[in-house]
Amino acid sequence: MGTDNQRLHFHRLTFNSLPLVLPYLHTSGSRSCDYTVGGIYMWIDYFKYHYCIYHDTLLIKGVAEDDVKRTAFSLPLGAMPLSESVELLKHYCADEGIPLEFSAITEERINDFRALNPTEITELSHWSDYIYRADKLATFAGNKMKKKRNHVNKFLASYPDHHIEPLSGDNLAAVTAFFDRLCSEKTDNGMAGYERNQTRRVLHDFAHYQSVFEGIVLFVGTQVVAFAIGEVTGTTLHVHIEKTDHSFDGANEYIAQAMVRYISSLYDIDMVNREDDAGDPGLQQSKLSYYPDLMLRKYNVIF
Numbered sequence: 001m002g003t004d005n006q007r008l009h010f011h012r013l014t015f016n017s018l019p020l021v022l023p024y025l026h027t028s029g030s031r032s033c034d035y036t037v038g039g040i041y042m043w044i045d046y047f048k049y050h051y052c053i054y055h056d057t058l059l060i061k062g063v064a065e066d067d068v069k070r071t072a073f074s075l076p077l078g079a080m081p082l083s084e085s086v087e088l089l090k091h092y093c094a095d096e097g098i099p100l101e102f103s104a105i106t107e108e109r110i111n112d113f114r115a116l117n118p119t120e121i122t123e124l125s126h127w128s129d130y131i132y133r134a135d136k137l138a139t140f141a142g143n144k145m146k147k148k149r150n151h152v153n154k155f156l157a158s159y160p161d162h163h164i165e166p167l168s169g170d171n172l173a174a175v176t177a178f179f180d181r182l183c184s185e186k187t188d189n190g191m192a193g194y195e196r197n198q199t200r201r202v203l204h205d206f207a208h209y210q211s212v213f214e215g216i217v218l219f220v221g222t223q224v225v226a227f228a229i230g231e232v233t234g235t236t237l238h239v240h241i242e243k244t245d246h247s248f249d250g251a252n253e254y255i256a257q258a259m260v261r262y263i264s265s266l267y268d269i270d271m272v273n274r275e276d277d278a279g280d281p282g283l284q285q286s287k288l289s290y291y292p293d294l295m296l297r298k299y300n301v302i303f
Helices: 015-025 037-041 082-096 107-114 134-139 143-158 172-182 190-204 251-266 281-288
Strands: 050-053 057-064 067-073 101-106 120-123 129-133 162-166 213-220 223-233 236-244 271-273 294-296 298-302
Touching (some): 015 050, 057 082, 057 101, 067 082, 082 107, 101 107, 107 120, 129 134, 134 251, 134 271, 143 251, 172 190, 172 223, 172 236, 190 236, 213 251, 236 251
Parallel strands (some): 067 101, 236 271
Antiparallel strands (some): 050 057, 057 067, 101 298, 120 298, 129 271, 129 294, 162 213, 213 223
């Protein structure tokens, strides 16, 4: 979308925008989940994402990851140098009467922003992505992962009639019914509630996402006990959704391992991004228990 006299016009991001924005997301060169289809479309309404394509550069406007009351922009992606994109957005924000803020800028780009003399740089302490070596999650090798191996072995011994299927139209109804049962006693408040509603939306529209998303379903007999949905960019698997019936001992570890093994059979991946914990203590404990090889830190940058 062009502008007249450098006046930027932002349009609401929708699924139909995917063909326009996807080529730019692939230029990020980052393992961050923020530059994936799932990372954007799972949170499209929560973060109020809008987009503008100007001079072959994608600009995304939304809200700050740590405060939805503040307007913030994502990293510009495309042909324009960062300095030009920042100047362009400074004029836009001056016209709008708002400060220029970028949110969730990854540590690999923070020095590029620092060179442009921002007034403030703040680390988003609860929004770092947890990233792991794919071979480690596929095998749970090593002393640190002994507990994970034990959980998997317990699952295998307890449920010999288990099997894995790719998520498809053949099992989508069963997966949706499973997820509805899993969430039947949970409220839809806050970020967790929003994430559950977006998971329902992804399942409902999965046929439209199949060109981007991959998924697996774990069965015990004919019963769904877990499923996972992810996306591959470059050599990184991003696990966007992972849901498990925890009454099946070891199912959580088994689905995590099986997802990496399945994707490795289809793509050449070396790392797995299990995304952030959003400050949730339970999620933090769970993600740390897999011993991340990298915590990809993110920052807010204000001019």
